[in-house]
Amino acid sequence: MSEAVPTLTKKDFATDQEVRWCPGCGDYAILSATQQVFPLLGVPREKFVIVSGIGCASRFPYYMNVYGFHTIHGRAPAVATGVKVTNPELSVWIVSGDGDALSIGGNHIIHLMRRNVDVKLLLFDNRIYGLTKGQASPTSERGKRTKSTPFGSVDRPFDPVALALGAGATFIARSIDVHTTHLKDTLTAAHAHHGTAFVQIYQNCNIFNDGAFDAFREKAVREDGTVALRHGEPLVFGAAADRGIRLNAAHQPEVVRLGDGVSEKDLVVHDEGGSLGYLAMLAEMAPPRLPVPIGVLRRVELPTFEDGVHAQIAGVIGDKGPGNLAKALRAGQTWDVT
Amino acid sequence: MSTQPTFSAASLEKTEKLERAVVRFAGDSGDGIQLTGSQFTAATAAAGNDLATLPDFPAEIRAPAGTLPGVSGFQIQFASDDVFTPGDRPDVLVAMNPAALRANLHDLRPGGIVIVNSDSFKAADLKKAGYAADPLADGSLDGYQVIKVELTRLTRAALAELGLATQAADRCKNFFALGMMYFLYHRPLAVTARWIEQKFAGKPELIAANRRALDAGFAYCEATEVFRSTYEVPAAKLEPGTYRNISGNQALALGFVAASRQSGLRLFQGSYPITPASDLLHELALYKNFGVVTFQAEDEIAAIGAAIGASFAGALGITSTSGPGMALKSEFLTLAIMTELPLVVVDVQRAGPSTGMPTKTEQADLLQALYGRFAEAPCIVLAARSPADCFDTAYEACRLSVRHMTPVILLSDGFIANGSEPWKLPAADALPPFEFAFCTAAGAGFEPYRRDPRTLARPWALPGTPGLEHRIGGLEKSDGSGNVSYDPANHERMVRLRAEKVERVAAELSPAVPEGDPDGPLLVVGWGSTYGAITSAVRRARKAGRRVGHLHLRHLSPFPPGLRELLGRYERVLVPEVNLGQLAFVLQGRFAREVVPLNKVQGLPFTAAEVLDRIVELAPEIER
Numbered sequence: 001m002s003e004a005v006p007t008l009t010k011k012d013f014a015t016d017q018e019v020r021w022c023p024g025c026g027d028y029a030i031l032s033a034t035q036q037v038f039p040l041l042g043v044p045r046e047k048f049v050i051v052s053g054i055g056c057a058s059r060f061p062y063y064m065n066v067y068g069f070h071t072i073h074g075r076a077p078a079v080a081t082g083v084k085v086t087n088p089e090l091s092v093w094i095v096s097g098d099g100d101a102l103s104i105g106g107n108h109i110i111h112l113m114r115r116n117v118d119v120k121l122l123l124f125d126n127r128i129y130g131l132t133k134g135q136a137s138p139t140s141e142r143g144k145r146t147k148s149t150p151f152g153s154v155d156r157p158f159d160p161v162a163l164a165l166g167a168g169a170t171f172i173a174r175s176i177d178v179h180t181t182h183l184k185d186t187l188t189a190a191h192a193h194h195g196t197a198f199v200q201i202y203q204n205c206n207i208f209n210d211g212a213f214d215a216f217r218e219k220a221v222r223e224d225g226t227v228a229l230r231h232g233e234p235l236v237f238g239a240a241a242d243r244g245i246r247l248n249a250a251h252q253p254e255v256v257r258l259g260d261g262v263s264e265k266d267l268v269v270h271d272e273g274g275s276l277g278y279l280a281m282l283a284e285m286a287p288p289r290l291p292v293p294i295g296v297l298r299r300v301e302l303p304t305f306e307d308g309v310h311a312q313i314a315g316v317i318g319d320k321g322p323g324n325l326a327k328a329l330r331a332g333q334t335w336d337v338t
Numbered sequence: 339m340s341t342q343p344t345f346s347a348a349s350l351e352k353t354e355k356l357e358r359a360v361v362r363f364a365g366d367s368g369d370g371i372q373l374t375g376s377q378f379t380a381a382t383a384a385a386g387n388d389l390a391t392l393p394d395f396p397a398e399i400r401a402p403a404g405t406l407p408g409v410s411g412f413q414i415q416f417a418s419d420d421v422f423t424p425g426d427r428p429d430v431l432v433a434m435n436p437a438a439l440r441a442n443l444h445d446l447r448p449g450g451i452v453i454v455n456s457d458s459f460k461a462a463d464l465k466k467a468g469y470a471a472d473p474l475a476d477g478s479l480d481g482y483q484v485i486k487v488e489l490t491r492l493t494r495a496a497l498a499e500l501g502l503a504t505q506a507a508d509r510c511k512n513f514f515a516l517g518m519m520y521f522l523y524h525r526p527l528a529v530t531a532r533w534i535e536q537k538f539a540g541k542p543e544l545i546a547a548n549r550r551a552l553d554a555g556f557a558y559c560e561a562t563e564v565f566r567s568t569y570e571v572p573a574a575k576l577e578p579g580t581y582r583n584i585s586g587n588q589a590l591a592l593g594f595v596a597a598s599r600q601s602g603l604r605l606f607q608g609s610y611p612i613t614p615a616s617d618l619l620h621e622l623a624l625y626k627n628f629g630v631v632t633f634q635a636e637d638e639i640a641a642i643g644a645a646i647g648a649s650f651a652g653a654l655g656i657t658s659t660s661g662p663g664m665a666l667k668s669e670f671l672t673l674a675i676m677t678e679l680p681l682v683v684v685d686v687q688r689a690g691p692s693t694g695m696p697t698k699t700e701q702a703d704l705l706q707a708l709y710g711r712f713a714e715a716p717c718i719v720l721a722a723r724s725p726a727d728c729f730d731t732a733y734e735a736c737r738l739s740v741r742h743m744t745p746v747i748l749l750s751d752g753f754i755a756n757g758s759e760p761w762k763l764p765a766a767d768a769l770p771p772f773e774f775a776f777c778t779a780a781g782a783g784f785e786p787y788r789r790d791p792r793t794l795a796r797p798w799a800l801p802g803t804p805g806l807e808h809r810i811g812g813l814e815k816s817d818g819s820g821n822v823s824y825d826p827a828n829h830e831r832m833v834r835l836r837a838e839k840v841e842r843v844a845a846e847l848s849p850a851v852p853e854g855d856p857d858g859p860l861l862v863v864g865w866g867s868t869y870g871a872i873t874s875a876v877r878r879a880r881k882a883g884r885r886v887g888h889l890h891l892r893h894l895s896p897f898p899p900g901l902r903e904l905l906g907r908y909e910r911v912l913v914p915e916v917n918l919g920q921l922a923f924v925l926q927g928r929f930a931r932e933v934v935p936l937n938k939v940q941g942l943p944f945t946a947a948e949v950l951d952r953i954v955e956l957a958p959e960i961e962r
Binding site for chain 2 (some may be wrong): 015017044045046047049051052056060062065066067068069070071075077078079080082083084085086087089090108110111162254265311312313316317319320321322323325326328329330331332333334335336337338
């Protein structure tokens with residue numbers, strides 16, 4: 001973006017619509033972080049488009065003073081793809097939830113990621129259906145008791161990051177609703193990536209699934225419950241930065257305390273372009289045994305879908321010349337009747 | 339039909355002049371029957387005849403060879419006069435094997451010519467086709483002119499010097515048969531010769547093989563006088579102009595490309611492969627130099643969703659499918675209705691329900707197009723009546739959609755999608771203009787649902803336009819501001835506005851005007867691909883002294899103005915449809931007018947005779 005952009009503030013990105021999430025919902029924190037980040041991205045306000053599906057998270061576009069499209073359940077990736085391919089200059093963001101993206105929209109997000117359309121997909125993961133008032137979702141843990149699973153869920157949950165890996169996402173990150181600084185950094189990194197950016201955001205639903213992320217969400221446990229990934233740096237965590245992740249003899253991650261003969265050199269060093277095996281290992285790390293990895297897990301550059309589409313069109317125009325309608329009508333074998 | 343026999347200088351056969359002829363090619367789906375048919379069609383177009391074709395093939399790509407389910411057919415009617423249908427009964431049947439004979443013989447007119455490949459009538463072949471006895475020997479073909487030709491042996495002999503593998507040589511036998519047909523009907527060989535050279539460019543052995551087979555078939559007839567006579571069908575007196583032969587799916591593609599070019603909007607097609615609509619995707623994918631984006635989506639739902647996103651961003655979004663895909667798209671279609679964005683949805687109908695008979699035609703999606711959505715969800719519905727008419731219908735669908743900011747459903751079907759006819763080319767600069775403008779005014783208080791007072795269309799404001807940032811979506815909108823609203827009175831107002839917006843399109847349509855008699859005992863009302871059969875039948879009935887009108891509806895929602903009055907000018911209304919009476923149901927419901935349905939649901943179009951029989955029953959013969 002070389003054009004001069006007037007300085008905008010958070011206020012410029014708020015709408016006059018009353019925000020209608022439940023008081024205490026994690027969505028407020030994500031909305032606030034996004035409104036803080038957008039003015040700093042160097043993109044004129046009119047070039048942002050937010051596309052959503054259905055669910056609590058999907059009300060998001062109504063509260064952002066940019067172009068917005070609140071579509072139908074699970075299908076935001078399809079609409080976003082049409083928008084981005086039609087006008088690649090737009091900064092296109094998808095806001096979705098765990099039910100919207102992973103259940104009814106599962107087919108669309110995997111194809112969005114495999115095509116590498118340059119859109120940012122924010123997955124608000126609260127592990128529950130909120131807007132329909134509390135049913136188990138594809139990320140709900142096994143055995144969870146909800147209105148639709150009064151005797152416990154017998155479904156095995158998805159790990160969204162592992163799914164994104166399997167679908168070939170070129171950018172995969174994870175953050176936490178109330179971890180404002182980290183979330184803002186993650187959104188900024190997602191924006192900077194040229195290609196599909198998949199961002200899983202742990203988001204607390206204080207009505208139907210309160211405390212789902214207690215092991216690492218609150219300030220008091222955050223440093224011990226998470227490990228913040230930085231490319232090229234060892235996996236160190238803890239309030240005193242005194243612990244790390246090491247691979248044991250069976251190539252499994254384990255927590256070690258630094259000192260006593262264990263140094264940072266023994267730890268796993270994060271590689272955003274690492275093997276799928278390494279990234280799958282990160283995806284699987286979870287409390288209570290291991291801290292949750294947050295930050296950018298994967299970041300690789302691959303051609304984007306819309307660049308491919310437009311390069312192909314330009315190539316054909318280069319070969320054949322721009323389309324001539326009169327000629328196209330007369331293509332093939334014609335004959336004259338006089 | 340025949341007139342003065344003459345003797346051609348080239349051979350000793352009589353040459354008869356015919357006004358029209360109907361030919362059907364039939365064989366295994368792997369025999370190249372569709373290719374043979376389309377080559378015969380190209381040569382016939384080059385000879386200046388009017389024509390109509392009916393490809394009829396199984397869904398299986400290669401059903402077991404020699405069996406009835408594997409039989410593929412291609413029928414063409416060509417004439418020195420107007421042609422509206424592919425013909426009721428073939429004059430000539432080319433049967434490449436016993437199964438093709440068995441599946442098609444019953445349609446051949448009495449005394450017609452049947453050409454068979456006698457090499458494929460061995461005991462095993464007969465058994466696969468379910469013949470207990472050899473039909474070439476048991477007298478069951480008495481009453482037809484049977485021409486037995488050793489197609490396999492003769493083709494191999496013609497190609498012997500080329501040293502091709504037997505299998506490769508055998509693949510050329512359809513061109514031997516084609517050469518025979520070119521002789522029989524005095525068709526030029528040059529068109530197919532040129533096609534062979536282009537198709538097999540860089541493969542000289544295949545050029546030689548196909549060319550030799552074609553020539554050998556022609557020469558064989560010349561040398562052996564296998565036919566009692568040959569036929570000439572003089573060129574038709576078509577309206578002056580430049581013509582090409584075109585299928586419905588090709589014409590749709592060109593109509594969309596033309597609309598994109600004339601409107602200046604980028605064409606974005608979201609589509610998922612489905613028979614018989616896939617060719618529209620294949621065709622449009624060839625027009626990349628027109629800036630066309632073809633997006634082969636992960637499913638039917640994503641295909642329409644991407645098209646809606648494209649429209650939101652300022653493209654001409656279209657999506658194409660068949661009945662099962664229409665069902666999947668219906669929720670998204672209601673989003674386009676709610677957000678009032680342009681969108682064209684093409685439904686190339688096929689026989690259903692469920693998977694049904696994917697390669698066979700039907701008109702049974704009309705009620706789905708009109709009403710097959712939850713809630714009050716009106717949109718414009720158009721239907722194309724012939725292959726060439728697909729061009730005009732596609733173009734009009736785009737114009738209406740953009741002007742009125744509403745989705746349009748365009749109904750085609752398997753018959754006209756794959757069938758072809760000569761098309762008089764329109765002048766590119768004479769196409770009607772597009773009337774729309776993007777909203778660019780950045781004044782304060784932009785309201786995305788502030789409507790044009792005449793059309794009720796809302797403004798089309800594209801992302802990227804400074805000052806017009808706004809949110810749209812599937813939740814009910816407040817009239818004007820477009821903000822989410824649960825206000826009861828507002829909801830009713832919006833429901834009525836969306837309906838009114840579609841109804842107002844009628845004011846811009848030409849009034850309903852029938853062909854034939856403007857009043858009297860009988861009006862035949864049709865829509866879509868029944869046009870040819872009804873037109874032929876009505877013309878024959880009127881020639882025979884009956885008073886009949888014919889109204890063919892392109893606009894099914896809204897109906898053209900004057901329809902109610904028109905229906906009132908006739909004593910009876912006959913509605914032929916390839917379904918169980920869907921338009922009949924709508925007409926009766928809308929106009930409280932009793933109509934007589936005529937229905938056929940066999941995966942096949944009406945023959946003119948079937949429609950004529952009913953007309954004759956309903957319209958008395960009168961003195962004119």
